Amino acid sequence: MRHFLSNLPLELGEEELPPRKLLARVLGGAEEDFEEARLERRSLDARHKGNIRFLATLSFRSRRDFGAPDLPPGCRLEAMAEPPSFEVAALPRPPQVVIVGTGPAGTFCALRLLDYGIEPLLVERGPSLGERVSKLGALWTRGVLDPEANAQFGEGGAGTFSDGKLTTRIGHPATRYVIDAFVRFGAHPRIATLAKPHVGTDVIRRCAVRMRKEVEARGGRYRWNARLVDLVLGPEGLVRGARLQGGEEVPCDALVLAPGHSARDTFEMLHARGVAMRPKPFAMGVRVEHPQDLVDRSQYGPSRGHPSLPPADYQLTCNFGPSRAAYSFCMCPGGLVIQCASEEGGVVVNGMSNAARDSGFANSGLVAKVNVADFGGEQVLAGMHFQRRWEQAAFRAAGERYGAPAMSVPDFLKGRATGRLPPSSFRPFAVSADLRTCLPGFVEAQLREALPLFDRRLHGFASAEALLLAIESRTSSPVQLLRGEDGQSLSHPGLYPCGEGAGFAGGITSAAVDGIRVAEWIARKAGAPVFHPFEKAVRASESAAEY
Numbered sequence: 001m002r003h004f005l006s007n008l009p010l011e012l013g014e015e016e017l018p019p020r021k022l023l024a025r026v027l028g029g030a031e032e033d034f035e036e037a038r039l040e041r042r043s044l045d046a047r048h049k050g051n052i053r054f055l056a057t058l059s060f061r062s063r064r065d066f067g068a069p070d071l072p073p074g075c076r077l078e079a080m081a082e083p084p085s086f087e088v089a090a091l092p093r094p095p096q097v098v099i100v101g102t103g104p105a106g107t108f109c110a111l112r113l114l115d116y117g118i119e120p121l122l123v124e125r126g127p128s129l130g131e132r133v134s135k136l137g138a139l140w141t142r143g144v145l146d147p148e149a150n151a152q153f154g155e156g157g158a159g160t161f162s163d164g165k166l167t168t169r170i171g172h173p174a175t176r177y178v179i180d181a182f183v184r185f186g187a188h189p190r191i192a193t194l195a196k197p198h199v200g201t202d203v204i205r206r207c208a209v210r211m212r213k214e215v216e217a218r219g220g221r222y223r224w225n226a227r228l229v230d231l232v233l234g235p236e237g238l239v240r241g242a243r244l245q246g247g248e249e250v251p252c253d254a255l256v257l258a259p260g261h262s263a264r265d266t267f268e269m270l271h272a273r274g275v276a277m278r279p280k281p282f283a284m285g286v287r288v289e290h291p292q293d294l295v296d297r298s299q300y301g302p303s304r305g306h307p308s309l310p311p312a313d314y315q316l317t318c319n320f321g322p323s324r325a326a327y328s329f330c331m332c333p334g335g336l337v338i339q340c341a342s343e344e345g346g347v348v349v350n351g352m353s354n355a356a357r358d359s360g361f362a363n364s365g366l367v368a369k370v371n372v373a374d375f376g377g378e379q380v381l382a383g384m385h386f387q388r389r390w391e392q393a394a395f396r397a398a399g400e401r402y403g404a405p406a407m408s409v410p411d412f413l414k415g416r417a418t419g420r421l422p423p424s425s426f427r428p429f430a431v432s433a434d435l436r437t438c439l440p441g442f443v444e445a446q447l448r449e450a451l452p453l454f455d456r457r458l459h460g461f462a463s464a465e466a467l468l469l470a471i472e473s474r475t476s477s478p479v480q481l482l483r484g485e486d487g488q489s490l491s492h493p494g495l496y497p498c499g500e501g502a503g504f505a506g507g508i509t510s511a512a513v514d515g516i517r518v519a520e521w522i523a524r525k526a527g528a529p530v531f532h533p534f535e536k537a538v539r540a541s542e543s544a545a546e547y
């Protein structure tokens with residue numbers, strides 16, 4: 001058994017003290033009494049501006065009896081079992097598996113399958129990283145879009161150019177497998193202890209390449225620029241393989257479908273094939289950008305500038321009844337706003353940052369919940385068409401180019417054009433435009449109502465320094481593919497819907513965990529014993545991504 005001391009308050013500057021020293025201070029005795037002492041988790045408690053502090057969880061082994069120690073308020077000492085090992089045995093007769101998509105879901109599915117000795121083939125519609133980086137360079141500097149190589153498609157999926165926040169609230173044991181893997185492939189070991197782990201797009205790209213090399217070294221294979229265009233079906237809808245662009249058929253026993261939320265042609269093909277799916281709510285709105293210093297001032301008060309404090313973040317929510325809400329989403333301290341279009345004639349914005357979070361800007365999605373009833377149609381793909389319609393409106397508002405229509409917050413609230421836009425990190429260019437032309441009326445109304453409330457909670461949020469850029473439309477998948485308790489599609493056995501596009505995840509870590517769960521289902525069907533830690537269900541919110 002290990003002992004866990006949780007919620008231990010630490011003054012700014014104390015967070016790097018050795019765990020043993022802290023334990024001896026709180027529990028008494030000598031530092032030597034605490035064996036294998038380590039920091040498990042650390043979070044920043046900035047609720048009280050005059051008393052910003054860290055909360056730490058420490059763990060250790062000890063032969064001492066601690067009785068009922070006198071602990072600071074909120075702090076707890078308890079004994080817990082060690083977490084289970086993820087080791088499993090290789091299967092004697094591994095099945096043939098094809099994975100569609102090399103995002104976090106596809107990649108972690110591959111890594112876990114390899115633990116069972118299953119050597120998958122990964123097919124990816126986009127190119128490998130080097131080519132993808134140069135295609136994105138063309139988009140972000142000259143506004144030239146490649147629909148197959150962009151912020152959504154290509155090696156590593158949407159995760160590669162993400163902000164690299166690995167936060168999740170799903171509470172699943174496989175989260176540890178994911179975080180450990182990121183550390184093994186190049187992320188700083190510190191992320192394993194942070195309540196809000198962040199690696200940044202620079203580090204995540206390095207990890208993506210190392211993960212691919214590991215998959216290849218263990219027997220997995222990749223095909224780039226290889227788009228799935230159809231399912232190869234046997235009797236009763238049994239999936240027997242993948243048909244790729246160009247007509248090639250790749251046979252398999254299990255087809256893992258992890259295409260992300262932007263694979264609209266793939267959703268159309270699946271729908272035409274009668275794959276069981278349903279429309280799913282999501283959220284839509286704009287990205288808001290401020291000087292980072294404005295956010296630091298408001299969040300940290302007199303402690304702003306303390307060397308222990310990272311660039312400040314925020315999380316703002318405003319509920320308008322049971323099914324309506326506006327909220328901040330994917331907040332990127334020290335980040336950049338980027339063009340994330342993947343379809344010609346449509347504009348999409350999102351945010352990312354490097355590990356250093358040093359751009360001088362803070363950005364966040366500012367979105368309102370979009371329910372299925374808002375889609376304006378009953379069809380399964382109505383949500384996808386709804387997203388596309390507003391992305392095309394944003395493209396028109398930006399002058400039919402891949403810039404982003406933009407407005408200052410005070411002008412948005414007053415309904416008048418912005419003469420001179422406040423400074424922004426967005427590339428290739430922001431265009432002053434009336435955002436009412438590219439937002440659904442109910443979304444615009446909720447943002448308009450929420451902004452003054454958010455300004456009261458974060459001073460300056462609605463000031464003239466705040467810029468809105470449209471449109472933040474790819475917050476999560478507009479559909480969910482239906483699967484049974486064995487992970488297989490309800491309509492097409494042999495097909496394993498997976499990750500964010502299939503509607504089972506909302507972010508890097510939860511998509512990776514879903515990839516692992518799918519690998520477990522495939523291994524079990526091939527004869528592997530039940531691996532208990534992964535049996536646990538995932539706590540997930542339906543419409544919202546969670547990072």
Ligand SMILES: Cc1cc2nc3c(=O)[nH]c(=O)nc-3n(C[C@H](O)[C@H](O)[C@H](O)COP(=O)(O)OP(=O)(O)OC[C@H]3O[C@@H](n4cnc5c(N)ncnc54)[C@H](O)[C@@H]3O)c2cc1C
Binds near residue numbers: 126162228511
């Ligand atoms: C700019 C940005 C910032 C983000 N920041 C964060 C963050 O900080 N934290 C966080 O948790 N999440 C973040 N996300 C979201 C995160 O990236 C996604 O939730 C995650 O990548 C989903 O993983 P996935 O594997 O399910 O799908 P994806 O990562 O979308 O991968 C799907 C892959 O499938 C491929 N594909 C699609 N269709 C086909 C086909 N027909 N044939 C072959 N291949 C196909 C695609 O090219 C793609 O590579 C961000 C996303 C973006 C765009």
